[in-house]
Amino acid sequence: MQQYTPVAGPKRAAARFGCARRAGEKYRCNAGLEIQGELPSRTRYHWKGVRLSFTLLRLNRPILECVWYRMKCQQCDKPAVFHITELESGAVRELHLCEDHARNYLNQSELNQSEGPDAGGGEESEEGSPAAGDLPGPLGVGQTAGELAMLDQRACDMCGITFFEFRNQGRLGCPHDYVQFENELEPLIGNIHGGTEHAGRRPSRAAAEAGKQPNEQQSTQPQAELPTQAELPVGTDELTRVIGMRREMKEAIACEDYEKARENRDAIRALEERWSLEER
C-alpha cells in the first residue's frame, strides 16, 4: 500500500540549488519533520496543501523545493506523524504511523525486548540512527518508549504546555519551562550550544550583586511573605509565577469560586507591584 501519492516533479529542483540529495545527510523541512538519507528528488510531495522546503542541515540553506503529500498511517487513515526506520539484520523497514498506532507499536516492541538482558542495544531506532532510542524530537538521550511517554505527559505548572508539545513544535511555552524541565533540557541545550552555563550579561536589578544565586527553585505557596523591592533576585522565576496564577484565576472564575479568584488577583497585584509593573 502506498502511503503517499507522488506527483511527478522536476529534477531541476535539486539541480537548481546546486546540491542533490545525498545519502547519510540530514534534512529538515519547515514543518519540523526531519529526514535522514536519500531525499527522493524526482518526485514532489504535498502535505495538507502546504509547500514545504527542505533544508540541508549541515549547510543551513534550502536545497530542495519539495513537498510531502498525504503521508498516511499504515494502519489507519489518519495522517502519519511518526516515521520509524527499523534496522533489522540485513533489512531496513520503514514505518509511517499516526500518533496512537506509533505509541502502541513502540510499547509493544518495548515489551518484547524487556525479556532479554538489557544490553542497551534493545531500543528501536528512528531515522537510521542505531541504538539511540530517539523518537522524533531533539532529545538525543537514550530513553525507552515507556519513559518517554511518561515524560511527554508532564506539563508546566504555569503555562500548561506538555513536554510532548514542546518536542513537536520545538518551542517552549513560558519562562518557567526552563525550571520545570531543567533536567530534560540540559542535555538538549548542551548539544545545541556546547555549554550550559550562561557567561554573558545579566540584568542589573536593584541591589542584586553579581554572582548572587537567588532561590528560583522555590515552589512554596504564592502567598508567602514577599521581601521588599530592594531585594529583587536576578532570576525572574518568581515573577513568572504570575502566569500560573492568572490561569488559576480564570479557572476559579469559571467555577464561580470568586473567593479564590480574588485571592489570586491580589497575589498577582502584589507581585506585579513588587516588580514595578504597575504604573509608578
Add this chain to the structure above:
Amino acid sequence: MKLETLTQSIGEWLRGTGPESDIVMSSRVRLARNVAHYPFVGRASEQDRAEIERFLRERIATVPIGQGLEYIDVGHLEEIDRQFLVERQLISREHADAQGARSVAIDRMEQVSLMINEEDHLRIQCMHSGLDLRGAWEQIKVVDDQIEKVVPYAFHPRWGYLTACPTNVGTGIRVSVMLHLPALVITRQIDKVFRSLHKISLAVRGLYGEGSQATGDFYQISNQTTLGKTEEELVEQVGDVVPVLIDYERRAREFLVRETQQNVHDQVSRAYGILRTAQTISAEETMQLLSRVRMGVLLGLIGDVKISDINVLLVRTQPAHLQKLRGVELDSNDRNIERARYLRQHFEGDDAGARTSIN
C-alpha cells in the same frame, strides 16, 4: 515618518558606505528578550499578545532611545507595506506573515529596529552599513540597558535570558554579517567555504535569513551558539572570520581578472546588457544580474555605472518597493514588465523623472 517617506531613502543595509563595503553589505546584531510575566508568543493567547504589545510599547516610549523611534503597527498594515519592511530588513519574514498583535519601532536612521511579538516578545536589532560589528554592538548595548530598566526580562541565573526557542537561550544574541561573494560562487569555492564555516559553528544563510535562498550571491554569516560564551566573544567569533572571507573573495576576484578575463568580462557584459534591454524580468533574475554587474564595476570592467546606483537598484527593484515607487499595486506579470521598464529608464538616464533622487 510614514512608510512613503522611507521609499525616498535607501535604507541602511544598502547604503554602501561602511568599511569594506565592496564585499560586506551590512553588519547586524540582534538580541532576543522576553518579559517574565507572560507566556512566550507561541503559547500566548490573542489577548495576552495584545497586552504584551501594549505593555512593551508603553514602557519603551518612556526611555530616551524609545522616544526617538517611529512606531508601526504591523498587525494592521497592508500586505504590501509589510513586504516593504521585510525588503528593508527592518522586520523578518515571520514577523510579517504571523497573526496577532505585533509591531515594530524603527529609528530615523533605520539602524535600530525593535520587533514586538515575533518569535520572542522583544527582538532588538541594530544594523550598520559595511563591516562595523563593534559599532552595532555598542549601540545595541545602550538600547538593551535602557529598556531593561523598565521591562522585567525573563532571566535565569544558569540559562541566562530565556527565549521561546532553546537555540537562542543564554545571551540571546545573533551576530551576523552580510557578504557579497560573487567571485567565490563563480570559482565554485563557496561550498568549501561553507563547510569550513560550519566546522567553527557559524551558520550561513541567504539574503533574508533563516530559510531563504542565496539569491544574488549574498550570504549571511552568523553565530550558531548563544550559551556559554560572552556576547563580546560571540561578536569576535564572527568578526574574526570576516576578514578571512574578504581575503578569499578578493583573491578569487583577482584570479578571475588574471586568468579568465575574457570569460568574466563576457559574463558581466551580458548581465549588463540584459538589464539594459529586457522587456520583462523577474526579481530573482534582476538580483543575480545586478550581482554580476556589481562585481564587474568593482573589477573595473564596467566604467559607466556607480556602486551606489547598483545598490539603489537592488532595493528599488524588489516587489514592494517597486509598487510603492510607482504608486500602484501590480500582479506578478505586470511587476516584471514594470521592473524591466524601470531598469531601462535608469540605465538610459535621460528620461525626465526616470531617475529618482537618492538621499
